[in-house]
Amino acid sequence: xxxxFEAEARALRERYPRGTTALIPILHLWQxxxxxxxxxxxxxxxxxxxxxxxxxxxxxxxxxLFRREPTGxxxxxxxxxxxxxxxxxxxxxxxxxxxxxxEPGETTPDGLVTLEAVECLAACDEAPAAQVNFRWxxxxxxxxxxxxxxxxxxxxxxxxxxxx
Amino acid sequence: MGEIEIVxxxxxxxxxxxxxxxxxxxxxxxLEKAIAMGPKEVQDEVxxxxxxxxxxxxxxxxxxxxxLPNDGRERWLVCNADEGEPGTFKDRYIIEKxxxxxxxxxxIAAFAVGAHNAAIYCRGEFxxxxxxxxxxxxxxxxxxxxxxxxLGSGFDLDLWVYRGAGAYICGEESALLxxxxxxxxxxxxxxxxxxxxxxxxxxxxxxxxETLATVVAIIEGGAEWYASMGTERSPGTRVFSIxxxxxxxxxxxxELGTPLSELIAAAGGLGEGRTLKAVIPGGGSxxxxxxxxxxxxxxxxxxxxxxxxxxxxxxxxxxxxxxxVRTSLRLLQFFAHESCGKCTPCREGTEWLRKIxxxxxxxxxxxxxxGLLEDVSNNINGNTLCALGDASVGVLLSTLRAFADEYRxxxxxxxCPLAPVASMSAAAAGxx
Ligand SMILES: Cc1cc2nc3c(=O)[nH]c(=O)nc-3n(C[C@H](O)[C@H](O)[C@H](O)COP(=O)(O)O)c2cc1C
Ligand code: FES
Numbered sequence: 045x046x047x048x049f050e051a052e053a054r055a056l057r058e059r060y061p062r063g064t065t066a067l068i069p070i071l072h073l074w075q076x077x078x079x080x081x082x083x084x085x086x087x088x089x090x091x092x093x094x095x096x097x098x099x100x101x102x103x104x105x106x107x108x109l110f111r112r113e114p115t116g117x118x119x120x121x122x123x124x125x126x127x128x129x130x131x132x133x134x135x136x137x138x139x140x141x142x143x144x145x146x147e148p149g150e151t152t153p154d155g156l157v158t159l160e161a162v163e164c165l166a167a168c169d170e171a172p173a174a175q176v177n178f179r180w181x182x183x184x185x186x187x188x189x190x191x192x193x194x195x196x197x198x199x200x201x202x203x204x205x206x207x208x
Numbered sequence: 209m210g211e212i213e214i215v216x217x218x219x220x221x222x223x224x225x226x227x228x229x230x231x232x233x234x235x236x237x238x239l240e241k242a243i244a245m246g247p248k249e250v251q252d253e254v255x256x257x258x259x260x261x262x263x264x265x266x267x268x269x270x271x272x273x274x275x276l277p278n279d280g281r282e283r284w285l286v287c288n289a290d291e292g293e294p295g296t297f298k299d300r301y302i303i304e305k306x307x308x309x310x311x312x313x314x315x316i317a318a319f320a321v322g323a324h325n326a327a328i329y330c331r332g333e334f335x336x337x338x339x340x341x342x343x344x345x346x347x348x349x350x351x352x353x354x355x356x357x358x359l360g361s362g363f364d365l366d367l368w369v370y371r372g373a374g375a376y377i378c379g380e381e382s383a384l385l386x387x388x389x390x391x392x393x394x395x396x397x398x399x400x401x402x403x404x405x406x407x408x409x410x411x412x413x414x415x416x417x418e419t420l421a422t423v424v425a426i427i428e429g430g431a432e433w434y435a436s437m438g439t440e441r442s443p444g445t446r447v448f449s450i451x452x453x454x455x456x457x458x459x460x461x462x463e464l465g466t467p468l469s470e471l472i473a474a475a476g477g478l479g480e481g482r483t484l485k486a487v488i489p490g491g492g493s494x495x496x497x498x499x500x501x502x503x504x505x506x507x508x509x510x511x512x513x514x515x516x517x518x519x520x521x522x523x524x525x526x527x528x529x530x531x532x533v534r535t536s537l538r539l540l541q542f543f544a545h546e547s548c549g550k551c552t553p554c555r556e557g558t559e560w561l562r563k564i565x566x567x568x569x570x571x572x573x574x575x576x577x578x579g580l581l582e583d584v585s586n587n588i589n590g591n592t593l594c595a596l597g598d599a600s601v602g603v604l605l606s607t608l609r610a611f612a613d614e615y616r617x618x619x620x621x622x623x624c625p626l627a628p629v630a631s632m633s634a635a636a637a638g639x640x
Contacts, residue, residue, distance in 0.1 A: 060368070062408055064390030068373055106392040107373035109332045125294045126492060126538050127451040127524055163376065163542050164294040164492070165333055168451035169458045178335035
């Protein structure tokens with residue numbers, strides 16, 4: 045992974061050669077591999093970008109999509125904003141939290157799922173809107189959420205292809 | 209006035225996300241025409257069409273382009289695809305259904321303003337849209353529609369897609385440019401405006417996805433045709449994202465100036481037995497309209513005249529089962545979370561408003577809270593570097609006015625008369 049990271053990160057620097065533009069793409073690259081951005085991720089990114097690690101951390105912590113802690117194999121983000129709230133998003137979130145035994149922001153002990161309650165996803169016509177690993181998961185009612193969790197737990201082939 | 213598909217035309221036709229399919233439906237005719245016209249003519253055509261930006265502020269697009277200084281410096285075009293305004297989902301639809309229309313619009317706009325570099329700044333959640341755009345850009349490049357010497361014109365354009373990482377404020381153009389430079393996305397002090405000092409300090413045009421897609425239709429159909437639709441000061445059509453308590457939420461394109469009631473009808477109307485309570489007409493930042501305003505023409509000037517705004521085109525419909533305090537609270541939770549923290553009134557004020565609203569909604573409100581909400585709001589309004597501050601109090605101040613009795617009933621009755629406190633989970637209420 046490390047060798048791949050260096051090569052891909054350098055390619056991103058060439059793709060976005062000016063200023064520190066490549067920084068956010070490189071953080072996405074690291075998070076795509078590790079699931080979150082660890083201290084090692086910060087330091088390696090800093091080295092490729094030739095920036096102080098503290099600067100990299102200051103940028104990283106501004107953005108909510110970057111996680112600083114180990115993250116589940118499936119990151120489920122359920123929208124809680126107004127249009128989704130009006131279609132029952134609070135119930136979906138509460139239901140998922142109960143079923144998974146975690147609070148929004150946390151990860152199940154088996155590392156399968158991280159649950160997050162997020163702001164408007166620009167999918168308000170598919171309320172309650174959600175994403176799993178940044179892929180759309182429309183109309184996540186409590187019943188649909190149960191089916192999703194069952195499929196994830198069983199490693200259902202179609203679900204793995206879609207969200208894997 | 210009525211529903212007309214121009215930007216959304218053929219959005220669901222098979223093969224639209226591939227170059228061949230897009231061309232089969234007339235794609236890239238506008239770029240050929242633009243090249244034959246030349247940059248100055250294209251810019252004049254867009255100016256004469258009266259097109260106003262679809263990102264929120266409604267600024268005339270041709271005029272914005274004309275602000276670029278003629279000082280020989282390299283120029284940039286940046287497409288704002290950060291779409292984070294609550295209730296807005298049109299840019300995502302355009303990107304996912306008609307990626308080539310956006311790319312063609314960017315190419316025409318870049319040609320018109322003489323930019324050889326362009327970037328599409330997409331919010332980080334648009335991973336699927338980003339993949340589609342990357343594939344479309346690769347296809348366009350191999351077909352000679354991007355890159356060097358586009359269609360033999362001698363015009364070169366390099367186009368990047370850039371993935372943001374989760375921050376509503378990065379939709380504000382100067383914060384977006386900071387983020388595009390790899391920094392924390394905090395708004396810049398203006399002036400200088402992006403036209404003079406944008407990305408990397410270079411002259412930059414920032415335009416919304418729908419604005420740029422519309423440029424394609426204007427070049428193809430001509431300024432007169434475009435301006436024959438809509439109203440005099442809000443020409444053309446606009447894509448409205450209609451959501452909330454309607455039967456069939458979705459995107460619908462209407463002539464500007466179409467009455468609000470037609471939009472609600474197009475989205476299937478309200479649920480069985482429900483009545484209209486309020487409408488947020490331009491995304492979560494826009495002050496509410498009340499049922500007596502359901503025939504209001506949906507255009508920039510009519511909405512401004514009644515103290516609201518056309519904003520992002522996100523129309524959120526609320527029926528009689530919905531609590532206005534809860535609505536304001538949910539939006540304040542959003543704005544408090546998304547305030548970047550640079551300006552004290554916004555950073556501190558949104559958090560206090562959120563706390564007071566939690567108190568009122570959960571039955572712990574005090575007599576003086578309504579005055580306090582108003583007072584804190586007025587101290588944010590107009591006192592911040594960017595418009596997020598003003599945006600944060602739009603729904604709150606307008607509901608305090610139109611639904612004062614409902615707020616008061618929460619305080620005197622010890623809680624929400626519409627939804628028992630128990631139904632608001634701890635997660636929904638957030639930290640007190
Ligand atoms: C807090 C805030 C958020 C914004 N979010 C967006 C957005 O997501 N998309 C957008 O196009 N414009 C957004 N804008 C407006 C932009 O600053 C800018 O006016 C717009 O991109 C210009 O494009 P236009 O002239 O084509 O409308 C936002 C403004 C503010 C103050
Ligand atoms: S409010 Fe949930 S996606 Fe917009």
